[in-house]
Amino acid sequence: MPSALILIADGTEEMEFTITYDTLVRGGVSVTSAFVPDVASGTAAVSPPAAKCSRGVRILPDSYLDLAHCGPDKFDLLVIPGGAKGAETMSNHPSVQELVKKYIESNKLVGMICAGSLAAKTSKLPKQPLTSHPSVKDQLDKDFEYVEEPAVVSKNLVTSRGPGTAFPFALTLVQLLCGEERRAEIRAPMVFPANTPF
Amino acid sequence: MPSALILIADGTEEMEFTITYDTLVRGGVSVTSAFVPDVASGTAAVSPPAAKCSRGVRILPDSYLDLAHCGPDKFDLLVIPGGAKGAETMSNHPSVQELVKKYIESNKLVGMICAGSLAAKTSKLPKQPLTSHPSVKDQLDKDFEYVEEPAVVSKNLVTSRGPGTAFPFALTLVQLLCGEERRAEIRAPMVFPANTPF
Numbered sequence: 001m002p003s004a005l006i007l008i009a010d011g012t013e014e015m016e017f018t019i020t021y022d023t024l025v026r027g028g029v030s031v032t033s034a035f036v037p038d039v040a041s042g043t044a045a046v047s048p049p050a051a052k053c054s055r056g057v058r059i060l061p062d063s064y065l066d067l068a069h070c071g072p073d074k075f076d077l078l079v080i081p082g083g084a085k086g087a088e089t090m091s092n093h094p095s096v097q098e099l100v101k102k103y104i105e106s107n108k109l110v111g112m113i114c115a116g117s118l119a120a121k122t123s124k125l126p127k128q129p130l131t132s133h134p135s136v137k138d139q140l141d142k143d144f145e146y147v148e149e150p151a152v153v154s155k156n157l158v159t160s161r162g163p164g165t166a167f168p169f170a171l172t173l174v175q176l177l178c179g180e181e182r183r184a185e186i187r188a189p190m191v192f193p194a195n196t197p198f
Numbered sequence: 199m200p201s202a203l204i205l206i207a208d209g210t211e212e213m214e215f216t217i218t219y220d221t222l223v224r225g226g227v228s229v230t231s232a233f234v235p236d237v238a239s240g241t242a243a244v245s246p247p248a249a250k251c252s253r254g255v256r257i258l259p260d261s262y263l264d265l266a267h268c269g270p271d272k273f274d275l276l277v278i279p280g281g282a283k284g285a286e287t288m289s290n291h292p293s294v295q296e297l298v299k300k301y302i303e304s305n306k307l308v309g310m311i312c313a314g315s316l317a318a319k320t321s322k323l324p325k326q327p328l329t330s331h332p333s334v335k336d337q338l339d340k341d342f343e344y345v346e347e348p349a350v351v352s353k354n355l356v357t358s359r360g361p362g363t364a365f366p367f368a369l370t371l372v373q374l375l376c377g378e379e380r381r382a383e384i385r386a387p388m389v390f391p392a393n394t395p396f
Contacts, residue, residue, distance in 0.1 A: 018216040018255055022361070025253040033255075050248075050258050055223040057216055057231075060248050060256040133389065150391040163220070164365070164390030191331065191360030193348040195395045 002029045002177040004077040005070055007096065008061050009036040011085025014053035015163040016113050020079055023170035026186040027178045029077070034070055035061035036090050054083040067095050072106035076177060082114020082133055082162065091119040100125070104156060109176060113160040113169050120144065120157065128154040133162045150198060168198035200227045200375040202275040203268055205294065206259050207234040209283025212251035213361040214311050218277055221368035224384040225376045227275070232268055233259035234288050252281040265293050270304035274375060280312020280331055280360065289317040298323070302354060307374060311358040311367050318342065318355065326352040331360050348396060366396035 004024050008017055017033075024031050035048035050058040063069070072078075078099055080090050090096045100123035103110045112119055117132035121143055130144040131152045140146060150165040151158060151172040158176070160169035167190075175183040192198075202222050206215055215231075222229050233246035248256040261267070270276075276297055278288055288294045298321035301308045310317055315330035319341055328342040329350045338344060348363040349356060349370040356374070358367035365388075373381040390396075 013220075014216045015213075015220050018212045019361075021255055022211075022213050022251075022253040031254065053220075055220040056229070057219055058258040060258060133387075135387075162387065162389030163217075164385075164388040164394065167362070168391060187362075189331075189333070189360065190362040192362030193366060193395050195393070196362065197391050197393045 002076045003074070004029050004031045004079060004177070005075040006031060006033045006079040006081065007036050007065065007090050008033050008051045008059060008081070009086040009089040010038070010052050011083045011089065012051055012053050012081050013083030013086065013114055013163060014055060014057040014059065016081040016083070016166045017053070017059065019166040020081065020111070020113070020170045020173070023167070023174060023186070027174035027182055029174070029177055032063060032075070033061045034063050034065045036065045036093055036096060038089055054086065065095055067098065070099060072103045072108040075108070077109040077111060077173060078103045079111040079173070080113070080116035080119045082116045084115050087115035087118055090116065091122040097123040107156055109156050109158060109173065111158045111169065111173055113166060114162045117159050120159070125157065128157065130154065130157070130159045131161055132159060171198060200274045201272070202227050202229045202277060203273040204229060204231045204277040204279065205234050205263065205288050206231050206249045206257060206279070207284040207287040208236070208250050209281045209287065210249055210251050210279050211281030211284065211312055211361060212253060212255040212257060214279040214281065214364045215251070215257065217364035218279065218309070218311070218368045218371070221365070221372060221384070225372035225380055227372070227375055230261060230273070231259045232261050232263040234263045234291055234294060236287055252284065263293055265296065268297060270301045270306040273306070275307040275309060275371060276301045277309040278311070278314035278317045280314045282313050285313035285316055288314065289320040295321040305354055307354050307356060307371065309356045309358070309367065309371055311364060312360045315357050318357070323355065326355065328352065328355070328357045329359055330357060369396060
């Protein structure tokens with residue numbers, strides 16, 4: 001069974017987090033969420049706190065971010081959702097930067113959506129095709145081949161734009177981990193409107 | 199500021215809950231979530247527990263369902279999300295049935311999505327246009343004028359189909375509560391793919 005680690009922090013965009021988590025589970029992926037604290041606040045508590053997301057939904061993470069248990073030897077996919085404040089916390093966190101590099105080097109998948117794509121820059125990934133939320137485009141378009149597509153696959157880095165592209169992002173990750181047939185199987189019962197372009 | 203109450207229970211579909219909550223907040227609606235316990239388990243605890251949603255995301259509700267504080271004198275909109283087990287708990291709960299009738303009688307909005315539409319039947323709403331998840335169509339198509347559209351507005355009852363229609367459902371609710379202009383304003387930064395039909 002493929003496995004995925006999705007990061008979450010205060011300020012994470014709850015639709016991007018939840019759509020990705022839920023769609024991966026529907027695809028048959030074993031999903032774990034890991035809380036990324038502000039660097040300043042440390043990780044002294046044993047259980048992670050509820051993440052207060054960008055529009056007020058409070059989500060209980062499955063675990064704390066922990067280099068020993070979050071590496072590419074444990075999961076097939078690392079996901080960094082957006083939400084301005086959550087993405088800032090994640091992209092500036094040294095452990096997240098280290099994880100992004102390790103997953104890419106180990107040929108495991110890394111998914112970034114919305115402002116989460118800033119982690120590609122802070123992790124110093126090489127210039128390659130990438131997208132993000134339009135609000136952070138000017139922080140990324142010099143260092144990457146910026147494209148404006150719902151889901152951009154560049155080898156094992158998958159990037160996307162915002163809550164409105166979270167479904168094509170998540171379905172693309174299911175396709176890469178579980179195959180095209182599985183993607184089609186789980187898409188039907190989600191009942192997208194006719195002519196939905198993904 | 200318009201206000202909305204969204205119900206949540208163990209087994210609620212977390213994408214339907216989160217997309218509706220987040221999109222309403224983006225629209226400028228004051229949103230509160232209320233936990234609906236299994237009738238059997240009672241409501242003895244002071245703070246509601248985390249709802250264990252249909253694909254494993256755990257969400258902390260803002261409050262308990264409580265007739266005195268959840269009525270149409272307090273909120274402009276009542277939302278009943280899907281997820282088979284959560285919708286069963288809600289639609290069979292006498293307080294939820296009473297609230298649905300009171301909101302409709304008070305000319306406040308009621309939104310139901312996916313299996314949440316079963317609450318229209320258990321609340322004995324009169325025959326009118328309605329939609330739901332295809333999996334519960336045969337429980338509803340004798341008592342209602344069943345239609346297969348992403349969002350069906352029948353006076354103050356708004357129904358929808360599944361996670362794939364949660365965005366048009368939530369945007370329709372924003373439009374009804376806050377106007378067409380506000381709907382367009384919040385839609386743009388969500389970055390839907392080109393040619394998305396809502």
